[in-house]
Amino acid sequence: MTIDKEMLVLATAAREASRQVANLSSGIKNELLIQMATALEQNSTKLQSENEKDLDSARKSGMAAAMVDRLALTPERITAMADGLREVASLPDPVGEVTGMWLRPNGIKVGRQRIPLGVIGIVYESRPNVTADAAGLCLKSGNAVILRGGSEAIHSNRAIGEILQQVLQAQGLPTAALQVITTSDRNAVTELLKLEDQIDLIIPRGGEGLIRFVSENSRIPVIKHYKGVCHTYVDAAADCKMAEEICLNAKVQRPGVCNAMETLLVHRDIAAEFLPQINTAMAKAGVELRGCEAAQKLIADIVPATEEDWHAEYLDLILAVRIVDNYEQARDHIDTYGSLHTEVIVTNDYQLSQRFLSEINSSVVMVNASSRFSDGNQLGLGAEIGISTTKLHSFGPMGLEDLTTRKFVVLGSGQIRK
Helix, strand or coil: CCCCHHHHHHHHHHHHHHHHHCCEEEEEEEEHHHHHHHHHHCCCHHHHHHHHHHHHHHHCCCCCHCCCHCCCCCCHHHHHHHHHHHHHHHHCCCCCEEEEEECCCCCCEEEEEECCCEEECCCCCCCCCHHHHHHHHHHHHCCCEEECCCHHHHHHHHHHHHHHHHHHHCCCCCCCHHCCCCCCHHHHHHCCHHHHHHHHCEEEEEHHHHHHHHHHCCCCCCCCCCCCCCEEEEECCCCHHHHHHHHHHHHHHCCCCCEEEEEEEHHHHHHHHHHHHHHHHHCCCCCHHHHEEHHHHHHHEEEEEHHHHHHHCCCCCCCEEECCCCCCCCCHHHHHHCCEEEEEEECCCHHHHHHHHHHHHCCCCEEEEEEEHCCCCCCCCCCCEEEEEECCCEEECCCCCCHHEEEEEEECCCCCCC
């Protein structure tokens, strides 16, 4: 079978399965996710064995350490995948919710009801936990899902998909509701993106190159998130100890993910005290600093920053540093170089923190907290399907509600239009 026909058959089966999944009760969906969580934990050894095949190939190919880390399935991450499914099961089901019912002068009642989108395609790289996270969110929101991970995680993704499909099958539900594309043929994605009659939404997760490819080649609506150039602004009214802990966590805790801090902005009035302090902490963690001219005067061994550094999503232990004269200059820097992902201010000035929340036009804005909290699970959404930096139809980390749409429902008693 040619790859175009293979994708059509797969997507057609998903469309058919979506009709059944859309009408499952909340209780059945929740029990399904709980059983999937248990199955992942019971098959932890198998998952690690399959994942090791991917890790071995990645190391032999010279993949960067940060990317290898994203690929790894440790026992802790398998447990986290299972816990994510259980948390999604515990969340309120948005499907069927009727909001905003109102009465018209002619006596008809009008409301809006949440319904599943239908079939969702996820195209992603590296992190195999996305397979379970996306499956759980899509099924709980009543959608069928087609998952296409990168070839670097093919063994891991296949194993996770098989385990989850076994649970569907045991419950008498169509396995086509959750399909993992296991071919490494790159044309599979291209053909998938043509199937606008079978697939309702495409969500790409990965590097900027992947997301631009999907956006430029898709006939299907795409949720975009090109990159995460996340800033932390340390204000003159910041507590230096708090700022150090926040910045260190934002950069070092997991540098290879999109919510890691990439640029540090420091108010000039606090720079002489704070920059040497954060330089020492970052150096101990192996972070290379690249600074503006003013920062170079305070840190002797800092690498001079170039214009490209302000645009950079390093996904590595590298941090751009700029000293700014005031809040307005920090805001303008974020407006110029930010990617609408996550921005943080560290300050004890309440009024300024409120200005920051109001004026910064990113999908997540934070006061006195690490950018690493910009994550669906950490924000209480359960596992996230992705982070949207476009404003239609969702903005920021996407949870269950973002995988639904609304239809109008009208209740009459014989009214006719005159």
